[in-house]
Amino acid sequence: MPDNIRAIDCQNAVRQLWDYLDAELDDQRMTEVKQHLDTCRHCLEHAEFGQRFIQALKRVRDRHVMPSAVRSQVIAVLSAAGFSAE
Amino acid sequence: MNIPRNSIGTWNRRGLAVLLSAASPYHTGPGHRMRGTVYPIPGLMKQTADGRDDERAKDESFARDAIPWMDDVYRFALSLTRDPSDAQDIVQETYLRAYRSWHTFDPGSDCRRWLFTICRNAFLRSRQQNRLEVEVDDGDAEAIAAAREHRAMIEDGTDRLLASVDLGPALDSALAGLDEPFRSAVQLVDVEDQSYEAAAEILGVPIGTVRSRLFRARRQMQQRLRVHAMDAGLRSVSGEGENA
Numbered sequence: 001m002p003d004n005i006r007a008i009d010c011q012n013a014v015r016q017l018w019d020y021l022d023a024e025l026d027d028q029r030m031t032e033v034k035q036h037l038d039t040c041r042h043c044l045e046h047a048e049f050g051q052r053f054i055q056a057l058k059r060v061r062d063r064h065v066m067p068s069a070v071r072s073q074v075i076a077v078l079s080a081a082g083f084s085a086e
Numbered sequence: 087m088n089i090p091r092n093s094i095g096t097w098n099r100r101g102l103a104v105l106l107s108a109a110s111p112y113h114t115g116p117g118h119r120m121r122g123t124v125y126p127i128p129g130l131m132k133q134t135a136d137g138r139d140d141e142r143a144k145d146e147s148f149a150r151d152a153i154p155w156m157d158d159v160y161r162f163a164l165s166l167t168r169d170p171s172d173a174q175d176i177v178q179e180t181y182l183r184a185y186r187s188w189h190t191f192d193p194g195s196d197c198r199r200w201l202f203t204i205c206r207n208a209f210l211r212s213r214q215q216n217r218l219e220v221e222v223d224d225g226d227a228e229a230i231a232a233a234r235e236h237r238a239m240i241e242d243g244t245d246r247l248l249a250s251v252d253l254g255p256a257l258d259s260a261l262a263g264l265d266e267p268f269r270s271a272v273q274l275v276d277v278e279d280q281s282y283e284a285a286a287e288i289l290g291v292p293i294g295t296v297r298s299r300l301f302r303a304r305r306q307m308q309q310r311l312r313v314h315a316m317d318a319g320l321r322s323v324s325g326e327g328e329n330a
Contacts, residue, residue, distance in 0.1 A: 014233040015226045018301055022275070024282050045240065046233045053308065056253035057276040060261065063254070066160040070174045074156060077178045078185055084145050085153070 008032050013043045021050050148188050155198045156181070158278060159205050165273040166209045168262070176212065180205040202274070202288045221267075223294035228301035232308055244315040251318075253311065260310035268303035275300050 005028065013036040019025045020033040037044045075085055156177065163176040183204050184191075191200055239245040261272060267289070274285040275296070282300075286293045 011230070015229050017233065018225075018229050018304065019297075022282070042237075043233075046236050049236055049245065052253060053257070053304070053311075054276060056257050057261070057272070058279065059254050060258055060277050061161065063258065064161050064164070066157045067170070070160055070177060071156060073174060074178050074181050077182055081182060081185055082141070083148065083185055084142070085149055 004028060005031050005035065008036050010036070010040060010043055013037065013040065014046060017043070017046060017050060021047065021054055144188060147193065148185060151191075151193070151197045152181070152184055152188070152201065155201050158198060159201050162202055162270075162273060162278060163205055163209065165261075165269055165277070166206070166266070167212075172212070176205060176208050179208045179212075183208065196284070198278075199280070199284050199288060202278070202280075203290075206270070206288055206290070221291075221295055221298065223292070223298045225294065225297035225301040228298060228305050232301065232305040235305070235308060235312070239312050239315075244312050244319065247315040247319045248311060256311055256314045257307060260307040260314075263310065264303055264306060268299050268306065271296055271299035272303040272307070276304075 013033050016025060016029060016033055020030060023030070025033065037047050075083075079085070159180055160173060160177050163180070164170060164173040167173045167176060180201060184201055191197065236245065239248075261269065261277075264272065270289060271285060274280045274288060275282065280288065282293050282296050285300075286296045289296065
């Protein structure tokens with residue numbers, strides 16, 4: 001458990017909210033933001049919306065599939081350069 | 087290939103079994119050869135086509151480490167070009183360059199990141215885009231503004247409207263509507279799950295720049311969502327609403 005955990009205010013929490021949701025903060029700051037969210041309904045609403053937002057964006061990946069024609073074309077180009085795909 | 091259970095063996099780069107010691111019931115003495123085991127014969131590897139083996143090893147590692155990322159590279163290319171046929175060209179160029187410089191790739195390091203960087207450079211070359219950008223790194227301000235706007239969405243009801251729908255399709259079109267350099271920041275971090283640091287390396291910018299582009303992009307998409315929800319809300323209000 002990191003030392004020096006401070007209580008932070010809403011401005012501070014909101015400023016770091018995306019970083020927190022992306023897990024890009026150091027341990028101390030992650031804990032500080034989490035503690036604030038545990039006690040602040042307003043900021044928690046922002047966090048929950050942000051979480052949904054990010055999760056939905058991650059699924060964009062699943063909706064975009066590369067056409068198989070692209071794959072065969074790339075392999076053809078590589079083969080011409082000496083690549084052997086067996 | 088059967089390596090006897092009690093023997094200590096390892097696989098060399100070419101996948102040949104190299105027996106370091108054979109404490110096995112099948113080992114009956116010097117010169118004994120076990121069926122099905124391949125031994126490297128000193129000198130012989132030099133005599134066989136070393137070049138051909140190296141080529142095969144190169145192709146095997148390229149096929150194993152680089153080829154599987156083709157879908158991801160295509161998706162990234164498409165987000166940059168916004169045109170499928172341009173994206174295809176970029177993917178081809180990316181893989182060709184990757185193949186030709188495969189000897190420079192550090193095995194075991196992040197191949198997808200390496201490929202994304204090559205892809206980004208190929209895209210920039212295709213657009214002659216090496217413009218010097220002066221960007222203000224103010225991710226904090228974007229984060230605060232986004233929260234403020236979300237608060238407004240809660241107050242005007244659009245947050246509630248969005249709560250029960252799949253945000254995916256709306257975000258998809260919001261993402262496509264973003265301009266560069268914001269779109270690629272979201273594409274890398276949110277869609278392709280890269281860290282800020284990885285995205286910074288791929289894009290060739292400081293982490294602070296990735297952060298501010300990303301946060302601004304998310305805020306813009308959030309604004310689109312709000313408009314989208316308002317349109318949907320107005321439609322449901324003007325039509326027959328189930329809940330009065």
